[in-house]
Amino acid sequence: MKRIDHAEASSEFIAAKAHQEFHDRRLWDLRLKRDREAHGIPEWEELRTLASQIKEHTLANLSDYLEQFEARAKENGAEVHWARDATEHNQIVYDILSRRDAKTLVKSKSMLTEECDMRPFLERRGIEVIETDLGERIQQLDDEPPSHIVVPAVHKLRGDVSQVFARTIGAQPGNDDVHYLAETQRQTTRPYFLRAEAGMTGANFAVAETGSFVVCTNEGNADLSANVPTLHIASIGIEKMIPRTEDLGVFIRLLSRSALGSPITQYTSHFRAPREGGELHIVLVDNGRAERLGMRDFWYSLKCIRCGACMNTCPVYRRSGGLSYGATYSGPIGVIIDPTFNIRKYSNLPFASTLNGSCTSVCPVKINIHEQI
Ligand code: SF4
Numbered sequence: 001m002k003r004i005d006h007a008e009a010s011s012e013f014i015a016a017k018a019h020q021e022f023h024d025r026r027l028w029d030l031r032l033k034r035d036r037e038a039h040g041i042p043e044w045e046e047l048r049t050l051a052s053q054i055k056e057h058t059l060a061n062l063s064d065y066l067e068q069f070e071a072r073a074k075e076n077g078a079e080v081h082w083a084r085d086a087t088e089h090n091q092i093v094y095d096i097l098s099r100r101d102a103k104t105l106v107k108s109k110s111m112l113t114e115e116c117d118m119r120p121f122l123e124r125r126g127i128e129v130i131e132t133d134l135g136e137r138i139q140q141l142d143d144e145p146p147s148h149i150v151v152p153a154v155h156k157l158r159g160d161v162s163q164v165f166a167r168t169i170g171a172q173p174g175n176d177d178v179h180y181l182a183e184t185q186r187q188t189t190r191p192y193f194l195r196a197e198a199g200m201t202g203a204n205f206a207v208a209e210t211g212s213f214v215v216c217t218n219e220g221n222a223d224l225s226a227n228v229p230t231l232h233i234a235s236i237g238i239e240k241m242i243p244r245t246e247d248l249g250v251f252i253r254l255l256s257r258s259a260l261g262s263p264i265t266q267y268t269s270h271f272r273a274p275r276e277g278g279e280l281h282i283v284l285v286d287n288g289r290a291e292r293l294g295m296r297d298f299w300y301s302l303k304c305i306r307c308g309a310c311m312n313t314c315p316v317y318r319r320s321g322g323l324s325y326g327a328t329y330s331g332p333i334g335v336i337i338d339p340t341f342n343i344r345k346y347s348n349l350p351f352a353s354t355l356n357g358s359c360t361s362v363c364p365v366k367i368n369i370h371e372q373i
Contacts, residue, residue, distance in 0.1 A: 001345055004327065006352040010320035013155070023155055024319055027312040033261020034309055034362065041253070050250050052366035055303035058208075058241050059293060065208040065241045066284065072211025076273040078280040086116035089285050093118060093200075093233055096281050097127055100231055102197035106189075108215065108222035109133040110202030111149050111306060112237050112285060115328045115341075130192045132221035134185055141168040147322030149329065150259045150308035155321045189221075199225035201271075203236040204305065205251060209244050212272040213282070216255060216265040223269050230278035234271065238289050239302040251305060254364035258307040292340050298372060301336050303365040310359035310369055316352050325349060332359035336372045 014020055038044045058065055070080045081096075083089035089112075097105065105127055113119065119129045119140075131140040135152035139145065142164045146152030153161065158176040165171035171184045193199075201222045203213035213234060215222045226232045242248065256265045274280035293299045311317045311331030322330035327338040327346055335353060338346040350373045359369040 001342075003344060004325065004346055004348055006320065006324055006326075006348055009326055010324035013321040013324055014319065019155065019157060020319060020321070022157055023321060026154060027318045030259075030261055030312040031309070031362070034258055034312070035261075037257035037261050037263060041257075047250055047254055048364055048366050051254055051305075051364055052303065054242060054247050054250060055365050058243055059239065059299065059302055062238065062241065062293065065243060066238060068208040069206055069211055069241060070284070072209065073282055074211070076211050078211070078274065078282050081281060081283045083283055083285045083287070085287050086118075086285075089116045089235065089283055089287065090118050090121040092283050093235070094122060094125055094127070096231070096233055097122070097198055100197060100279075102127070102229075102231060104128045104130065104192065104196040105198045105200055105233075106130050106132050106192050106196040106225045106229065107200035108202065108217060108225045109136045109146075109152065110200070110235055111146075111328060112202055112235050112287075113200070114145060115287060116235075116285070118235075130189065130196070132189055132193070132219075132225055133217070134182060134219060137185055137189065138164060141165070144323065145328070147330065148308060148311060149306050149333075155323065193224045193228045196229050198231040198233060199227075199229040200233045200235065201226050203234055203240050203271075204255065205242050205248060206236050206240045207243075207245050207248065208241055210272065212245075212270055213240070214248060214252075215269050215271065216252070216267065217269075218260075218266045220267050223267060226269070226271060227275060230275065231281075232271070232274065232278065233281045233283065235283045235285060237285050237287070239304075255305055255307055258309040258362065258364040288341055295340070298336065298340060300367050300372065301333065301340075303367055304333055304337075305365055306333075307364055309362040309364065313358045313362050315354055315356070315358075320352065325352065332369045332373065333367075336369060 073080050081092045131137045138153040147155045162176035166173040169188045201215050204216045206213040256262050314332050317331035329337045335349045353373045357370040
């Protein structure tokens with residue numbers, strides 16, 4: 001196992017000047033939009049404090065909330081599965097698909113399934129897996145992992161996307177009009193929604209008191225993935241739990257403003273029960289989270305709501321690109337999470353930081369990221 005050398009891995013990205021400058025500008029633009037939104041809400045700092053407190057309370061009582069969630073979800077008609085690690089998660093998903101003889105799975109963006117390396121696992125067993133988020137689909141077609149947790153292909157210029165689409169899905173070579181490219185992806189993905197036997201989503205929040213979960217997207221692809229096929233599988237990390245529906249308002253107000261500088265995501269979809277005649281399977285995944293919860297100094301990272309704000313503001317991330325971290329999670333949040341998965345492989349990542357504390361300042365759940373680095 002080779003130790004990731006972030007400085008070496010980023011040298012190629014830094015040498016591609018046009019890419020590096022665009023990446024830096026694009027992400028800083030998101031940071032500025034986030035600031036405008038945050039300054040537009042007088043109680044912004046109170047919301048951050050509240051969000052942090054709700055997460056800390058939930059994590060301190062996590063086993064109780066997980067049991068409550070499971071009981072409510074079962075009452076709603078969902079089947080609940082528990083996965084100790086990535087292997088168990090992938091096997092559970094495969095078994096559910098096999099029982100229904102499902103050969104095609106349409107899925108929306110989920111960092112958890114990236115973490116579990118689920119796509120190659122299923123593909124080796126004859127299941128076709130189609131990413132339906134535009135950025136994630138670009139990365140799938142280019143055989144690259146996502147480089148950002150919210151905008152997976154942010155390191156690519158439109159010309160790069162045009163080349164990928166021309167090579168893989170029959171787009172006109174040289175046409176880099178963004179509307180044309182988005183429409184081409186839409187047209188080629190839609191038939192998969194109609195023929196897939198199964199759909200998969202992640203979850204941004206799981207509500208213990210109702211056994212329901214919420215998925216926030218901007219493209220509506222999660223809703224199609226969940227609602228068109230009769231089988232819906234939702235993979236949810238155990239740290240996504242929040243106690244009550246009432247708490248959602250706090251996080252929904254913070255999430256998209258922190259992520260993209262927009263007041264809300266286009267879709268904030270609530271899932272509670274299987275559709276009529278269908279099946280809903282919820283896979284609750286640990287994969288190292290319980291162990292991290294027991295780490296005195298590092299459990300705070302479990303509060304993360306994956307908004308990406310710490311990445312957008314980080315001068316090292318903006319100039320080196322997400323792929324240079326060689327891990328599922330990049331930027332400041334990756335630097336503190338990845339070594340907990342594999343301390344040797346990722347032991348150099350914490351040096352990919354200036355320790356300026358900007359990540360901590362923008363984090364909507366007040367994780368003390370730079371102190372942990
Ligand atoms: S650590 Fe904070 S800022 Fe970074 S992705 Fe998580 S919630 Fe967002």
